[in-house]
Amino acid sequence: MFILSFVGCCAGWCNYILIIIEWPVCRLPAGRFFLFCTLILLRKSVDIDLNSIHIPVMVNEIVDGLQLRSGGNWLDGTVGDGGHSRIILEHTGPGGYLLGFDKDLQGLKTAEQVLDSYRGRFKLIQGSYANMMEKLADENVGSVSGVLLDLGISSRQVELPGYGFSFNKSEDLDMRFDKSETLTAMHVVNEYPYEILCQIFREYGEERYSKRIARRIVSDRPLRTTSDLADLVKQCIPGSVNRNPATRVFQALRIEVNGELDDLKVGLVGALSLLEKNGRMAVISYHSLEDRIVKNFMRDNSQFCECSKNIPVCVCDLEPELRLINRKVITPSKEEIDGNRRSRSARLRIAEKIV
Numbered sequence: 001m002f003i004l005s006f007v008g009c010c011a012g013w014c015n016y017i018l019i020i021i022e023w024p025v026c027r028l029p030a031g032r033f034f035l036f037c038t039l040i041l042l043r044k045s046v047d048i049d050l051n052s053i054h055i056p057v058m059v060n061e062i063v064d065g066l067q068l069r070s071g072g073n074w075l076d077g078t079v080g081d082g083g084h085s086r087i088i089l090e091h092t093g094p095g096g097y098l099l100g101f102d103k104d105l106q107g108l109k110t111a112e113q114v115l116d117s118y119r120g121r122f123k124l125i126q127g128s129y130a131n132m133m134e135k136l137a138d139e140n141v142g143s144v145s146g147v148l149l150d151l152g153i154s155s156r157q158v159e160l161p162g163y164g165f166s167f168n169k170s171e172d173l174d175m176r177f178d179k180s181e182t183l184t185a186m187h188v189v190n191e192y193p194y195e196i197l198c199q200i201f202r203e204y205g206e207e208r209y210s211k212r213i214a215r216r217i218v219s220d221r222p223l224r225t226t227s228d229l230a231d232l233v234k235q236c237i238p239g240s241v242n243r244n245p246a247t248r249v250f251q252a253l254r255i256e257v258n259g260e261l262d263d264l265k266v267g268l269v270g271a272l273s274l275l276e277k278n279g280r281m282a283v284i285s286y287h288s289l290e291d292r293i294v295k296n297f298m299r300d301n302s303q304f305c306e307c308s309k310n311i312p313v314c315v316c317d318l319e320p321e322l323r324l325i326n327r328k329v330i331t332p333s334k335e336e337i338d339g340n341r342r343s344r345s346a347r348l349r350i351a352e353k354i355v
């Protein structure tokens with residue numbers, strides 16, 4: 001029994017503590033089974049908690065890229081659990097002030113605790129970064145020294161119950177960042193017409209089998225849970241060794257439910273107009289659709305001329321507003337990916353306002 005337990009527990013430092021506790025009591029025959037089960041359950045809950053802690057990605061690259069320094073107003077458009085916000089506050093003290101946005105009220109409550117030692121130097125606002133211009137005007141903040149957008153979902157939102165983002169557990173099809181919004185994944189899946197479902201899976205999930213999946217959804221309605229949907233997708237798509245076949249469909253639904261790509265387009269424009277001269281924006285994206293929007297936005301705003309090549313003299317008089325800090329996208333180091341697998345798809349782009 002002890003050997004079994006040892007094998008089951010040999011990953012993670014906390015499990016060694018369990019082994020130490022387990023060792024003397026395991027020799028009492030009557031207590032063995034009960035203790036074994038209790039410790040395995042305890043170990044499982046510890047693992048879940050550890051998984052749900054969001055580790056901020058590419059921290060050094062953000063510190064350098066945003067040129068964090070003492071003083072100024074700084075904006076974190078996607079506070080999440082406050083990991084990057086904490087880094088910003090740490091590097092901008094004593095005078096730096098942080099304004100943080102997130103759609104997820106629960107995340108902001110976690111962030112409030114994480115940032116507690118910086119009380120007085122930050123304000124967290126529930127809402128979309130797409131509305132940051134109006135919200136900052138309400139706060140009488142006219143410009144900021146740097147903006148960070150770390151897109152997508154946090155580990156907490158994937159691991160903790162109530163969000164319905166994960167195909168690894170059975171929950172209601174929800175997928176809202178902001179619980180006060182009315183559109184849920186359950187509504188999309190059960191009410192949208194076939195053609196729109198196809199379009200969402202194709203455009204937001206880049207899913208090859210969008211028609212097959214949409215057809216099956218329409219015929220199997222109603223679908224209530226994440227596992228109903230994940231099982232259905234699995235039956236429609238040839239298996240893949242590396243990723244769950246439902247990955248793309250879940251991504252597409254999340255984008256639709258939260259209006260993620262529209263928010264990003266509006267948010268980038270807002271970030272650019274809020275930046276002061278020499279201020280920088282850093283955007284971390286996690287899939288090609290987001291990264292393409294960021295790349296095109298930064299490229300379009302850093303061009304000197306958009307006249308056709310057939311015109312010999314420039315007539316557009318375009319003045320670029322941005323300078324690209326990295327021409328090639330920045331990705332996490334191998335060491336970072338080894339320590340935090342969730343960082344593996346992160347892509348960072350940075351640009352500086354030059355006017």
Ligand SMILES: C[S@@+](CC[C@H](N)C(=O)[O-])C[C@H]1O[C@@H](n2cnc3c(N)ncnc32)[C@H](O)[C@@H]1O
Nearest residue numbers: 056078080081082083084102103128129150263
């Ligand atoms: C990858 S997490 C950010 C993690 C954070 N940087 C940290 O270190 O803890 C992305 C966060 O963005 C939030 N989010 C997504 N879209 C948003 C939007 N349009 N406006 C504000 N927050 C948004 C999500 O709720 C989530 O908490």
